[in-house]
Amino acid sequence: MENCNHITKVVKWGYKLIDGNMIPKVEIYGCTNCDETRETPFPREDVFVDHSECKTDPCFGCKAKYLQLSVGDARHDGVMSARQHDKELGSYFDAVRQGVEPISTKQRDIDAAVRLSNDTGVAFDGNKL
Numbered sequence: 112m113e114n115c116n117h118i119t120k121v122v123k124w125g126y127k128l129i130d131g132n133m134i135p136k137v138e139i140y141g142c143t144n145c146d147e148t149r150e151t152p153f154p155r156e157d158v159f160v161d162h163s164e165c166k167t168d169p170c171f172g173c174k175a176k177y178l179q180l181s182v183g184d185a186r187h188d189g190v191m192s193a194r195q196h197d198k199e200l201g202s203y204f205d206a207v208r209q210g211v212e213p214i215s216t217k218q219r220d221i222d223a224a225v226r227l228s229n230d231t232g233v234a235f236d237g238n239k240l
Contacts, residue, residue, distance in 0.1 A: 117142040117153035210234035 125138035141148045165173060191199075203216045206225055213224035214237035224235040 115142060115145045115147070117147065118144060119152040119155070122148055212236045212238055214240065 120141050120143045121137050121139075122141035123137070123139040125136055126133045127136050128134075139148050139150065140152050142153060199216055199218050199221070202218060202221045203213060206213055206221050209225070209228075211224050211228045211234050213221045213235070220237070224237060228235040
C-alpha cells in the first residue's frame with residue numbers, strides 16, 4: 112500500500128547470543144495497517160493534534176494532558192485528593208463541635224477561625240460576617 116501511514120509492530124522476535132546470554136531482538140517489523148514488512152522500524156513522523164476546536168469539551172486528549180502517574184490517589188491540578196478532602200472535612204467538623212463556625216471547609220479558613228477563637232476566647236461565627 113503506497114498511501115499507507117505505516118505504524119510499526121513486531122512480527123517476529125529472535126535471539127542473539129552475546130557472551131553466553133540470549134538477548135531478544137526483533138527480526139521482522141510489520142505495519143499494523145497493511146502487510147508490508149521490513150528489518151527496521153518504519154520511519155515515524157511526529158503527530159500533532161490541535162485540541163483548540165474539540166467537539167467534546169474536554170476531549171480525551173485534553174483530559175490526558177493533565178494525567179499524573181504517581182503512587183497514591185490520582186488527582187488533577189487544582190483538585191485535592193480524596194484523602195486531603197476527608198482530612199479537611201474532619202477538621203471542619205471538629206471545629207463545629209467546639210462551637211467554632213469557619214467561613215468555609217478549606218483548611219486555611221478552619222485554622223484561622225480556631226486560632227481567632229482561641230485568641231479572643233469567644234467562638235468564631237463565620238455566618239455572621
